[in-house]
Amino acid sequence: MDVFLLQLLNGLDKGGAYALIALGLTLIFGTLGVVNFAHGALFMLGAFCAVSFNKLITLQKIIIDPTKTTAWGTPLEVRTPYAEAMFGDFGQWLVNYSVPVSIVLAIPVMLIIGFVMERGLIKHFYNRPHADQILVTFGLAIVLQEVIKTLFGANPIPQSAPDAVRGAADIGAMLGFQAGAIVYPWWRMVYLLFSAAIIAGVFAFLQFTTFGMVVRAGMADRETVGLLGINIERRFTIVFAIAAVVAGLAGVMYTPILPPDYHIGMEFLVLSFVVVVVGGMGSLPGAVAAGFLLGILQSFASMNEVKDVLPGIDQIIIYLVAVVILLVRPRGLMGRRGVMEN
Amino acid sequence: MSATPTPTRDLLMFVVFAAAVLTMPMWLAPIGAGYPDLLQKFAIYGLFATGFNLLFGLTGYLSFGHAAFLGVGSYTAVWTFKLLGMNPIPAAIMAIAASGIFAVAIGFVSLRRSGIYFSILTLAFAQMSYNLAYSVLTPITNGETGLRVLRSDPRLFDAAGQGDGPLVSTLFGIEMSGYPGFYFCAVLLIIGFFIAQRIFRSPFGTMLRAVKSNQNRMNYTGLNPRPYTLAAFVISGMYAGLAGALLCITDPLAGAERMQWTASGEVVLMTILGGMGTLLGPILGAGLIKYFENIFSAFNEQTLHRIFGFLPDFLETPVVAITSLFVGEGWQLTLGVLFMLIVIFLPGGIMEGFSRIGRMFRRSSGAKGSHQTAPAE
Numbered sequence: 147m148d149v150f151l152l153q154l155l156n157g158l159d160k161g162g163a164y165a166l167i168a169l170g171l172t173l174i175f176g177t178l179g180v181v182n183f184a185h186g187a188l189f190m191l192g193a194f195c196a197v198s199f200n201k202l203i204t205l206q207k208i209i210i211d212p213t214k215t216t217a218w219g220t221p222l223e224v225r226t227p228y229a230e231a232m233f234g235d236f237g238q239w240l241v242n243y244s245v246p247v248s249i250v251l252a253i254p255v256m257l258i259i260g261f262v263m264e265r266g267l268i269k270h271f272y273n274r275p276h277a278d279q280i281l282v283t284f285g286l287a288i289v290l291q292e293v294i295k296t297l298f299g300a301n302p303i304p305q306s307a308p309d310a311v312r313g314a315a316d317i318g319a320m321l322g323f324q325a326g327a328i329v330y331p332w333w334r335m336v337y338l339l340f341s342a343a344i345i346a347g348v349f350a351f352l353q354f355t356t357f358g359m360v361v362r363a364g365m366a367d368r369e370t371v372g373l374l375g376i377n378i379e380r381r382f383t384i385v386f387a388i389a390a391v392v393a394g395l396a397g398v399m400y401t402p403i404l405p406p407d408y409h410i411g412m413e414f415l416v417l418s419f420v421v422v423v424v425g426g427m428g429s430l431p432g433a434v435a436a437g438f439l440l441g442i443l444q445s446f447a448s449m450n451e452v453k454d455v456l457p458g459i460d461q462i463i464i465y466l467v468a469v470v471i472l473l474v475r476p477r478g479l480m481g482r483r484g485v486m487e488n
Numbered sequence: 489m490s491a492t493p494t495p496t497r498d499l500l501m502f503v504v505f506a507a508a509v510l511t512m513p514m515w516l517a518p519i520g521a522g523y524p525d526l527l528q529k530f531a532i533y534g535l536f537a538t539g540f541n542l543l544f545g546l547t548g549y550l551s552f553g554h555a556a557f558l559g560v561g562s563y564t565a566v567w568t569f570k571l572l573g574m575n576p577i578p579a580a581i582m583a584i585a586a587s588g589i590f591a592v593a594i595g596f597v598s599l600r601r602s603g604i605y606f607s608i609l610t611l612a613f614a615q616m617s618y619n620l621a622y623s624v625l626t627p628i629t630n631g632e633t634g635l636r637v638l639r640s641d642p643r644l645f646d647a648a649g650q651g652d653g654p655l656v657s658t659l660f661g662i663e664m665s666g667y668p669g670f671y672f673c674a675v676l677l678i679i680g681f682f683i684a685q686r687i688f689r690s691p692f693g694t695m696l697r698a699v700k701s702n703q704n705r706m707n708y709t710g711l712n713p714r715p716y717t718l719a720a721f722v723i724s725g726m727y728a729g730l731a732g733a734l735l736c737i738t739d740p741l742a743g744a745e746r747m748q749w750t751a752s753g754e755v756v757l758m759t760i761l762g763g764m765g766t767l768l769g770p771i772l773g774a775g776l777i778k779y780f781e782n783i784f785s786a787f788n789e790q791t792l793h794r795i796f797g798f799l800p801d802f803l804e805t806p807v808v809a810i811t812s813l814f815v816g817e818g819w820q821l822t823l824g825v826l827f828m829l830i831v832i833f834l835p836g837g838i839m840e841g842f843s844r845i846g847r848m849f850r851r852s853s854g855a856k857g858s859h860q861t862a863p864a865e
Contacts, residue, residue, distance in 0.1 A: 181604055270832070276604050277550045281760055282831040284753060288824030296813060296821070416615060416749060423608050458624030465612035465619075472605055473597065 148323045152330070153445045155317070159334040159403065161441020162341030166396035167418040168425065168433035169348060170389035176365040176428040177385045180268055181276050183283040186415025187290040188390050191259060192252050192397025193406035194294055197303050199248035203228075203240055243308045245402055252398045253391055260390025264383045287411065295408040302405035307333040333402050340399050344392060345434055351388075352430070361385055365428065420468040426481025436479055440464050498685060505768070506678045513667065521779055524666045529778045531673035532734045535680045537758040537770035539727020542684060543720050544756070545765035546693060548700035549599070552607045552752050553614025556594070557587040557725040559621065559747030561732025563628070566635045566742045569657065573645040574637070576657045576664055576672065576737040580730060587729020588722055595721035599714060602703070614752055621744040634743035657737045669738040676734065677771075680727060685767055687723070696720050728755075757823070761830055763837030772838055780819055780826075787815035 167189055174182050206225045214222040233240065240247060267286065271279045306312070311332040321328070352358035364371045364378045371378050397406070404410065421440055425432030446452060448460035459466075471478060508515075512530065516522045521530075540554055561583035568579040598609040621629040629635055657664040664672055687693045698706050699713045706713050736742055745751070754777070762773025792808045792815070799807060814822045834841055 267828075267832075274835075277548070278831055278835060280550065280604070280607065281756065282828055284756075285824050285827035285831060288820060289828065292818060292821035292824060296818060412750070416611065419608055420612060423605065427604075458620055461619035461623050462616040465616045468612050469597065469609060472601055472609055476601060476605065 148328050149449070151317075151321075151323075152328045153449055154442060155328070155330050155334075157442030157445030158438060159337045159341075159441075160444065161438035162338050163396050163400055163414065163437075164418055164421045164441050165434045165437025166341050166344060167393055167414055168421040168437045169345060169430060170393045171418055171422050172425070172428060172430055172433040173348075173385055173389045173392075175422070176430070177361060177382045178264075178268065178272065179368075180271060181279045181283070182268070183280050183415065184263070184287040184290065185283075185389075185393055185418065186411030186413070187287040188256065188259070188393040188411070189397040189400075189414050190294065190406065190408065190411030191290065192256060192394025193401050193410060194298060194397075195252035195255055195394060196245050196248040196305055196398045196401045197298065197406060199251045200244040200305060203237070203244060245305055245307060245398065249395060249398055252394050256391040256394030257387045259394075260387035261383060263390070264386040268386065269379075269383075287415070291408050291411065298408065300408060302407040304405040305401040307336075307402035311336055337399050337403065341396065344395060348388070348392060349430070357381065357384075417464060420464055424468050424471045424478055426478025429478065429480040429482065432478055432480030440467065443467065493689060498689065501767070502682060502685060505681060509674050509678055510671070512674070513670070519779075520783055524670045526778065526782050527670045528673050528734075528738045529782070530775045531670065531677040532731050532738075533755075533758065533774035533778055534771035535673075535677050535734070536728055536731035536755055537762070537774040538677075538680055538684050538767075539724040539731070540755045541724075541759050541764060541766075541770040542687060542696075542727065543724035544759055545770070546688075546696035546700060547717050547720050549602065549717060549721070550607045550756070551598075551610040551721075551724075552749060552756070553594075553610035553612070554724070554728050554755050555747050555749065555751035556614040556617045557591060557728035558732040558735070558751065559617065559742070559744065560587045560590045561729030562736050562742035562746055563621075563635060563732075564729070565733035565736040566637060566740060567628075569637045569643070569736070569740055570641040571644065573643045574657045574740075575645070576659050576733075579657070579737060580676070580733045583729045583733030584726045587732070588726045590729075591722045591725025592718070595718050595725070599717050599721060611749055611752070614747060614749055618744055618747040618749070621747060629742075629744060631744070634741050636741045657740060664737050665739070673734050673738065676730065680730070681767070681771070688767060692716065692719070757827055759837075761827065761837055763839030766837070766839040769837050769839040776838075777823065780822060784815045784819040784822060785817070788812075 167185060170188070171182060171185050174180055174185070205228050207228055208223050208225055211222045216222050228237075263286075267282065268279075271282060314329045314331045315335065317328045317330050352362055360371065360376055360378070360381055364381060368378060397410075400406075417440075418437075421436045422433055424440065425434070425436030443463055444460065447463040452459060509531070512527055513522050513524075516527070521527070536554075536558065540551070543554075544550055564583040564586040565579040568582045572578050594610065594613045598606055598613065601609060622631055659668075659672065662668045687696075695711070695713075695716045698711075699717055703713055732742075732746065735746070755774075758773040758777050759770045760773070761776060762771065763769030792812055793804070796804050796807050796811075812818075814825075830837060836843075
């Protein structure tokens with residue numbers, strides 16, 4: 147039982163990342179009808195928002211203190227981050243909490259990137275075939291990736307979680323199992339809650355606001371909404387920007403779990419596409435459910451007991467599920483009948 | 489392809505193509521591409537892209553997992569070396585057979601869906617093969633290290649363990665590296681091109697184009713498109729397998745990274761860049777991309793300073809700084825930008841560019857001459 151629970155938890159945080167990216171992909175596909183292969187790159191850009199924020203606030207001022215000397219007799223260099231020098235304790239707090247705080251930076255940045263991308267490029271591809279959309283966004287993804295590579299280098303840049311949530315929680319003890327049976331890092335828990343909050347936010351936005359209503363109507367029948375005199379394209383631009391923000395935030399918060407490098411996006415993209423297809427093209431609940439489901443399946447497949455029976459299953463389980471779903475139920479788990487069914 | 493294809497035109501095209509390929513070492517030398525390693529790549533990836541184009545260009549099915557066949561071809565070739573001997577011909581035949589069988593299996597499943605679903609299915613299969621090659625199949629693929637021929641291998645037909653020369657593939661005493669290797673690949677490219685040309689002109693090719701233009705109508709005519717698409721898929725998988733085998737014939741080492749999905753993306757890129765659905769386009773695209781990869785990635789700041797040396801100093805530094813982003817390590821940036829530009833402005837690729845220029849000339853000369861109006865396309 148405890149092993150079971152542990153794997154469930156392990157799958158959930160990865161599933162959260164998949165769900166967030168897949169949610170954005172589905173929003174874009176459902177509204178704009180565009181297959182966005184650059185969505186993984188948006189995830190990566192979000193992660194690098196966190197990296198650059200961290201770099202920015204840890205810029206150091208070096209003062210040579212002549213009154214003290216080091217053990218070697220040279221004057222002592224005192225290194226203080228500017229943030230600390232200027233804001234004191236608050237600065238220290240800022241450095242410690244750099245990952246969550248960089249959300250504040252990531253939101254406007256991702257909004258602007260999303261807006262520019264849609265207006266500058268994607269807009270011109272609404273009426274082109276899917277193959278063209280895939281290809282042009284694939285090209286864009288390469289470009290973004292290479293730009294980040296030139297700016298930040300090719301090596302992963304580790305980010306640390308705030309001190310308060312570093313370490314792991316002994317969930318087993320809390321739930322009455324043996325102590326140490328289920329140990330789960332705090333930050334992953336934070337990530338799980340965070341992704342749940344974002345997903346809830348997006349759904350609430352779509353469900354309870356007028357804007358969301360128009361967007362949902364546009365997803366269902368774009369032409370009619372246009373005929374009612376609503377400038378649907380304008381809304382769709384905003385939807386794209388929101389999807390970019392969701393992917394970006396998923397990236398920001400994922401940095402303490404996996405040190406970001408320039409091709410982290412590509413790795414997530416392939417899996418997220420599979421998630422979207424399994425959930426059903428254009429179905430938002432489907433994307434979320436499939437994200438968590440595949441995350442959990444992957445974590446179960448990597449258990450030693452399973453691997454002994456079916457060697458290598460952990461490597462291919464997600465793709466295998468996708469193949470089976472596509473063949474048996476092509477519209478995905480929760481896809482609408484008739485949407486992209488062949 | 490504005491002119492109507494006739495047998496004579498086709499023959500002419502084939503002869504010119506064959507001559508151009510065989511004389512590549514000469515006419516590519518002035519632009520710094522006249523060395524055998526790169527020429528081999530041109531021929532091999534030209535073959536790969538030609539095969540990919542038979543599927544994507546004719547039927548419109550965008551496979552995002554074609555690199556899997558390249559990988560299967562490579563592994564089969566190396567295993568043939570290990571078991572039978574270093575002759576390239578059995579290796580090539582075995583690779584074609586193995587990738588063909590593999591393609592039948594994947595194609596049979598994937599072709600049940602079309603459009604983006606087909607792309608994702610092929611991608612899923614390719615990723616599965618890649619992941620498996622790295623992990624569980626290590627006894628067959630030798631995992632991260634890559635599969636290579638060892639002296640202790642049985643090699644039934646060429647007296648294993650007796651020679652102690654370098655382990656390269658030899659065709660009846662000719663070592664398949666350097667120029668002989670290139671000519672071997674070139675001959676296969678020419679044969680591959682010939683087959684592709686015949687397929688393009690055959691009723692089978694017309695069927696494939698019908699699949700692309702309107703599958704519904706084809707169904708209503710009483711034709712089942714699936715056998716045709718499956719045949720195209722298998723043929724193009726065999727081309728990829730042969731290309732993979734040639735990679736190992738010129739350099740007997742097979743690694744799993746050949747199957748990664750970025751490798752599949754690369755062949756899509758080559759085909760698009762050159763012009764999908766044209767005969768020469770993909771080969772041109774493959775050549776250009778491999779050229780960029782090899783030449784541009786070798787550029788460094790000194791080379792750039794030499795090139796832009798004629799500029800005044802205050803201009804030279806920023807120009808070098810900007811261009812250096814696009815060469816050397818950053819050549820992929822060039823590739824990405826180029827790729828986007830092509831898809832945005834010239835969806836038909838370079839071949840469409842050529843025919844546009846050609847049409848422009850014809851129109852202007854026509855206007856000057858007999859005042860004939862150009863016939864509507």
